[in-house]
Amino acid sequence: MERVEVAVVGGGPAGATAAERAAAHGAETVLFEQGVPREDREGLGPDSTDAAGMLDYWIDIMDFDYAEIPDDVVLQELEGTEFVGPNSAVELTTTGMDASYPKFGYTFHRARMDDWLYERATDAGADLRVGTGVSDLETDLRSSSPKGPTHTLTLSNGDQIEAQYVILADGPQRRITLEALDQFTPPGRSIADALSPPTANHIAYQEYREFPEELFDPDWLKFWWGYMPGETAYPWVFPNDGTVARVGLTMPIGMELDDVDNPASYALLDSSDERLPSGSEYITRLLEHEFGDEYDIESDMPIVEDRGKSTGTETYPISSTRPIDSPVGANIAVAGGAMGTTSAFHEGGYHVAVRTGKIAGRLAATDSLEHYNDLWKRAIGDEILRNVAFADIVADYEPGDWDRAFDIVTDMQGGSGENVLLNRTYGAGIAASKLLVSYKKRKFTYRNGTYVQFDAGDYHY
Known part of the structure; x- marks a missing residue:
């Protein structure tokens, strides 16, 4: 042997x-x-x-x-990332962490x-x-x-x-x-x-899409929170080379429409749905929601078939x-x-x-x-x-909760132009203080490994 x-x-x-x-x-x-x-x-x-x-x-x-x-x-x-809620959004241009990489x-x-x-x-x-x-x-x-x-x-x-x-x-x-x-x-x-x-994983799905040049933003990541149901379920757009971007999402495995308390509050669900959409349907709905008024999604943002695991798409697990x-x-x-x-x-x-x-x-x-x-x-x-x-804090968030959270982060940023994650002390009002206290309590719960x-x-x- x-x-x-x-x-x-x-x-x-x-x-x-x-x-x-x-x-x-x-x-x-x-x-x-x-x-x-x-x-x-x-x-x-x-x-x-x-x-x-x-x-x-x-x-x-x-x-x-x-x-x-x-x-x-x-x-x-990248210059930063944008988090989009149903009615609110926030941009971050720094992680707030010490790092050797200059961007x-x-x-x-x-x-x-x-x-x-x-x-x-x-x-x-x-x-x-x-x-x-x-x-x-x-x-x-x-x-x-x-x-x-x-x-x-x-x-x-x-x-x-x-x-x-x-x-x-x-x-x-x-x-x-x-x-x-x-x-x-x-x-x-x-x-x-x-x-x-x-039970311990989420499933992720993404497509490689060619974007119209005027829509492609090479400097920013973009995430949509509160648009689809499920703990830490969200779609994203990541810029690739040229004008190709990865449009994807992550969602819990095995979730059913009956598990959703308020389906009508999610922008990517439809009243005619009898079950939760597939990953590909979610992506189509996201692109239609964001760009459908001016663009034909399938012709103006086609899947690039020589990318990814299989004809421009891929599905994979993420530990959650x-x-x-x-x-x-x-x-x-x-x-x-x-x-x-x-x-x-x-x-x-x-x-x-x-x-x-x-x-x-x-x-x-x-x-x-x-x-x-x-x-x-x-x-x-x-x-x-x-x-x-963070995952504990947002586990039960519904669409309106994401709007409130993004408004709080916007208040935290103030007028200084300095964007930060929640790892410092802030003085941005009662709502911000409550969010920070909740975060610190959960960190304390998980202290010492x-x-x-x-x-x-x-x-x-």
């Missing part, structure tokens, strides 16, 4: 950076990625589906110098970014096996290895491989992670209780839950979306996937994996804390 020091399951940003760091620190490392086809990539690769926007401080969370990211990865440098952020070509991470991993000496998935993982807790438990991975071709350390980075679908971790859960509990994809700790005592680390660190609230989490992957890979290669749960919290804990606090759903101490070895 083939043996390696570090095996990485999954080849997204968490897996690729884990493989790169492990190999760079001298470990014999292999990465398994089942691979999917895309219109904009030759051959198989990771499931590179994401709206792919990067805020300024996210680059620092990834622990990259922005100057080292290849030019062809960056599509548009608000940028949109990027996700497949090219992933391929760049693969090049780095290969150059470091990692063995990347794209097109080979993992079908099963078994851990030997009583291994005779002086470094503790070992693992046997059964591959999709029937071969087996033994690894001293395993990094699970199989994304929010968690095809291997759930059963692999359930080897160590106590009776009556399951990792699926926290991370089952149908809180993270878990890893069973490091079993020589296993979970990274990225598989552990629940990505977020439907802010549309993905490429940056936290990269950082957790880097930490896991380095620690596995240096026989220090027992520190992983502490170190990932230190590196990305504040980001997770912000996300879960208590946002973790399944603690390291909950595993049984």
Whole structure:
């Protein structure tokens, strides 16, 4: 049987950076990625589906110098973002966070970014096996290895491989992670209780659309809140290259029209609806709502069919839950979306996937994996804390609530032109104070890493 020091399951940003760091620190490392086809990539690769926007401080969370990211990865440098409510809107031109990147952020070509991470991993000496998935993982807790438990991975071709350390980075679908971790859960509990994809994920859908030049804004992201029902459900437009933009949305899985308290209040629902619209129907309705008076959507904003996963469209899951700790005592680390660190609230989490992957890979290669749960919290804990606090606040928002929130943020900005996120102290009236107090209370609730759903101490070895 083939043996390696570090095996990485999954080849997204968490897996690729884990493989790169492990190999760079001298470990014999292999990465398994089942691979999917895309219109904009030759051959198989990771499931590179994401709206792919990067805020300024996210680059620092990834622990990259922005100057080292290849030019062809960056599509548009951004000046800000606009949040649109049913009757109110607000613009932000800074995240309010200290960052080395000089602009608000940028949109990027996700497949090219992933391929760049693969090049780095290969150059470091990692063995990347794209097109080979993992079908099963078994851990030997009583291994005779002086470094503790070992693992046997059964591959999709029937071969087996033994690894001293395993990094699970199989994304929010968690095809291997759930059963692999359930080897160590106590009776009556399951990792699926926290991370089952149908309940722990949102589904996202996007289309690549060619915009009329006069409508294409290369400098701004745009989000619509309160236009469609569902916790953290919203559409967006992200500028790409040329005049192509990604028009997409995220929404809960399995939501029904009967679950909506007031369907008539949502701009993208119709009184004749017998069920909630599909992703493609939502996108058509959004474009009709915004531009239909002057443009024929299908002819003036056509889908660009040589983009994305399939003829200019793609559907993909986003984790929408809180993270878990890893069973490091079993020589296993979970990274990225598989552990629940990505977020439907802010549309993905490429940056936290990269950082957790880097930490896991380095620690596995240096026989220090027992520190992983502490170190990932230190590196990305504040980001997770912000996300879960904001998500809690808006969980039950209806359209009118978004209007009120945007009005409050507008008042917070005042006349100074300085736009900020809710991470500072404001003096903008009672409504603003209530919102800030609510945010701080939720952050306090999740202090000291208590946002973790399944603690390291909950595993049984």
